Amino acid sequence: MSSEVEYDCIVIGAGVQGSFTAYQLAKRNKKTLLLEQFVLPHTRGSSHGQTRIIRKAYEQDFYTQMMDECYKLWSQLEREAGVTLYRQTGLLVMGPEHSDSYLLYKNTMERNNVPMVILTPENFSQHIPNVILAEGDGALVDINAGVLYADRALKTVQGQFQKLGGVIRDKEKVTDITPGPVVTVSTSAGVYRAKSLVITVGPWANKLLAHIGLQLPLEVQKINVCYWEEKVPGTYDMKKRFPCFLLTEGEESDRHIYGLPSNEYPGLVKICYHIGSETDPDHRDKQTDRSDIGILQRFVARCFPGLIPEPAVVESCMYTLTPDSHFVLDCHPAYSNIVFGAGFSGHGFKFGPIIGKLLCELSLGEVPSYDLSPFRIRRFQGNTKSAL
Ligand SMILES: Cc1cc2nc3c(=O)[nH]c(=O)nc-3n(C[C@H](O)[C@H](O)[C@H](O)COP(=O)(O)OP(=O)(O)OC[C@H]3O[C@@H](n4cnc5c(N)ncnc54)[C@H](O)[C@@H]3O)c2cc1C
Ligand SMILES: O=C(O)[C@@H]1CCCCN1
Secondary structure, eight states: OEEEEEEEEEEEOOSHHHHHHHHHHHHTTOOEEEEOSSOSSOSSSSSOSSEEEEOSOOSSHHHHHHHHHHHHHHHHHHHHHTOOOEEEOOEEEEEETTSHHHHHHHHHHHHTTOOEEEEOTTTHHHHSTTOOOOTTEEEEEETTOEEEEHHHHHHHHHHHHHHTTOEEEOSOOEEEEEOSSSEEEEESSOEEEEEEEEEOOGGGHHHHHGGGTEEOOOEEEEEEEEEEEESSTTTTBGGGTOOEEEEOOOSSGGGOEEEEOBOSSTTEEEEEESOOEEOOGGGGGGOOOOHHHHHHHHHHHHHOTTEEEEEEEEEEEEEEEOTTSOOEEEEOSSOTTEEEEEOOTTOOGGGHHHHHHHHHHHHTTOOOSSOOGGGOGGGGGGGOEEOO
């Protein structure tokens, strides 16, 4: 089957990044096709589930600064579609008070005037009851941080894209790409052509980029998404404004932990370990490593006395990590009309609206609104294998 229509742009992958890119292109009146291998919605990539953290608290200025506009774009989408996608809860950041990572968070937030409250060991439990602050840890709260309703956000942005005339074809796996001034994309069901192509296939990035002679230094990890039962229902509830939290990076293995208040499964709090085990996205369920759960159990027992230290629900999701945990946003070195967004390293959801805008700009050959040097592939130098 061959399609007669020539699109301005084809976007491959209807996760959060591809969906926002397609939406931005349609807003710019570009005739856009969004292709997805699975039937939508699905739970086999990185963007499923009900909740994600949104925050300005970052170690790097460039992320904190991008979030300024990003919050505005989220609320613009909420207004446009008439839905609620964000709920303010605050984000509690905890880490050894004098450690590099904790100080980077604190200083970056101060420098960028991010509204925050610094808690002391004396007033901590008054602000955050039922949590034990570790000895020597500092604590601060990013006041405007909160929760994004992830599944609802995806459905909303895809719906808005379609309202603007965009076409979504799910259950169509892209099997080949032929570069050129007009790019040809073959799927399990047809052949499509477009002036430009955006590849946002999450954990499948290297599988697809292989078709156009490019390999990035990415590692796909399966993350165990654990929910823990409250001894007294409501103790850590989102409605009571219990905050999201994260422990800053450190030497000890028990520091890579974060959590979100109970919401989607009433009485259950999401607390996860930020490091998973390597996996193949097509065989994710073969990866059964649960060694992180022991670390989480010890943490929960020590710091969350109101939770039963045994996970009540374990789901899974995937991270696609770059060596420096910064995103990849770039054009193909040989074909400037092929653009990709990859390696969102477990923290890309909140940036969806900005990633969409940037990938749209790159695909139209425009100067991007932000300095993309932290995200370009040339930073990997020897690590990027180009078969060209
Ligand atoms: C447990 C967990 C917690 C997280 N927490 C946060 C958080 O609190 N805050 C935050 O900001 N971020 C968070 N993230 C990160 C965020 O969810 C991801 O960065 C983001 O979802 C990545 O989106 P994506 O569009 O790149 O990938 P995906 O959502 O995986 O989308 C890629 C899509 O491409 C499709 N595809 C692949 N190959 C093909 C093909 N050949 N043809 C057609 N379609 C194809 C896939 O099926 C998939 O739908 C978290 C991630 C996980 C796993
Ligand atoms: O992107 C985020 O905000 C979270 C922080 C903790 C790890 C998972 N991602």
